[in-house]
Amino acid sequence: QKEVEQNSGPLSVPEGAIASLNCTYSDRGSQSFFWYRQYSGKSPELIMFIYSNGDKEDGRFTAQLNKASQYVSLLIRDSQPSDSATYLCAATTGGFKTIFGAGTRLFVKA
Amino acid sequence: DAGVTQSPTHLIKTRGQQVTLRCSPISGHKSVSWYQQVLGQGPQFIFQYYEKEERGRGNFPDRFSARQFPNYSSELNVNALLLGDSALYLCASSLADPSRFEKLFFGSGTQLSVL
Numbered sequence: 001q002k003e004v005e006q007n008s009g010p011l012s013v014p015e016g017a018i019a020s021l022n023c024t025y026s027d028r029g030s031q032s033f034f035w036y037r038q039y040s041g042k043s044p045e046l047i048m049f050i051y052s053n054g055d056k057e058d059g060r061f062t063a064q065l066n067k068a069s070q071y072v073s074l075l076i077r078d079s080q081p082s083d084s085a086t087y088l089c090a091a092t093t094g095g096f097k098t099i100f101g102a103g104t105r106l107f108v109k110a
Numbered sequence: 111d112a113g114v115t116q117s118p119t120h121l122i123k124t125r126g127q128q129v130t131l132r133c134s135p136i137s138g139h140k141s142v143s144w145y146q147q148v149l150g151q152g153p154q155f156i157f158q159y160y161e162k163e164e165r166g167r168g169n170f171p172d173r174f175s176a177r178q179f180p181n182y183s184s185e186l187n188v189n190a191l192l193l194g195d196s197a198l199y200l201c202a203s204s205l206a207d208p209s210r211f212e213k214l215f216f217g218s219g220t221q222l223s224v225l
Contacts, residue, residue, distance in 0.1 A: 004152075032212060043200055043216040044153065088152050092212045097166040098143065100152035 003027055006089050006101035014109050019076040021104050023089030026070065030091040033065055035074045038086045038103065048074060079108045112137070114203050114217035122223045123191050131186045131220045135203030141165075142184040143214065144176055145200040153200055159184055188222075196224045 006023045013019045025033070032051040036044035050056045050063040050072070062075040072091075076083055086103040093099070115134045123129050135142050141160040145153035155168035159178035178184045182203075188195055198221050202214035 006152075034213070036214075043219050044214075045216070046213050049213060090214075097155060097158060098212055098214060099155060100145075102150075102152045 003099045004089055004091050004101035006087075006104050008102055008104060010105040010107050012107045012109060013079050015079060015081060017079050017108075019079045019083065019106055019108070021074040021076075021087050021089075021106065023072045023074075023101055024070055025072065025089075025091045025099075027091065027093050027099075028067075028070065029093050032092045033063070033072045034090040034092070034098070035061075035063060035072075036088040036090060036100075038088055040085075044088055044100075076106075079106075081108045081110045084108045114201055114215055116199075116201050116217035116220050118220060119218065120221045120223075122225060124225050125191055125193060127191050127224075128187065128189045129191060129222060131188075131199050131201075131222075132183065133186070133201030133203075133217060134183045135201075136215055139203035139205055139215070140182055141204045142178055142182065143202045143204070144184070144186045145202065146170075147198045147200055147219075149198075156186070191224045193224050196222060198222075 004025050035048040037047050038044040048063040050065045056063045060077045064073045084107050086105050088103045089101040090098050117132045143158040144156040147153045157176045158166040162178045173189045176186045198219045200219045201217045
């Protein structure tokens with residue numbers, strides 16, 4: 001079982017719609033969770049982090065965490081073509097080890 | 111402030127050779143992590159160093175080694191290169207402050223091709 005699992009996609013949404021990206025993790029000791037965005041040919045960049053159960057909003061982005069279900073999600077409201085990228089879910093366990101999922105490719109159609 | 115810098119940006123080697131990749135973290139960051147990313151997959155954790163000590167190691171063979179210097183820069187060494195080592199090698203720096211969350215800041219990566 002992979003430590004962090006994501007649907008590889010691609011996920012295709014029309015411009016202006018809500019994109020919903022999901023992730024599950026296997027290590028109950030994971031303490032903090034991150035979403036990174038990676039454009040083709042570029043390195044990952046952090047867009048959200050969350051460590052408590054519930055929702056965390058930042059602009060058009062909302063991260064959701066449910067530790068009981070070991071589930072993390074990212075919602076992107078009013079999706080734009082510039083949001084088209086691969087979204088990587090990551091979890092950090094004790095000792096600062098950060099493990100990434102395989103990523104979900106998102107396409108936003110104009 | 112400069113971000114995370116990696117060198118070289120591209121490298122071509124042949125099987126059996128050895129390679130050294132270099133990384134300079136963001137000023138003030140004391141931790142460096144190395145990741146391998148194969149096309150179409152997420153970054154795979156190789157090592158984390160903090161204050162010059164190895165704090166974590168991923169599931170990679172002993173051909174992979176790393177070290178961190180007093181100025182917090184780091185080198186990743188790979189010996190006896192295999193075709194399967196062809197990948198993008200990413201370095202990430204972080205504050206590694208236990209009271210904060212381990213936000214990683216990535217360099218642009220070194221694209222290694224093994225022929």
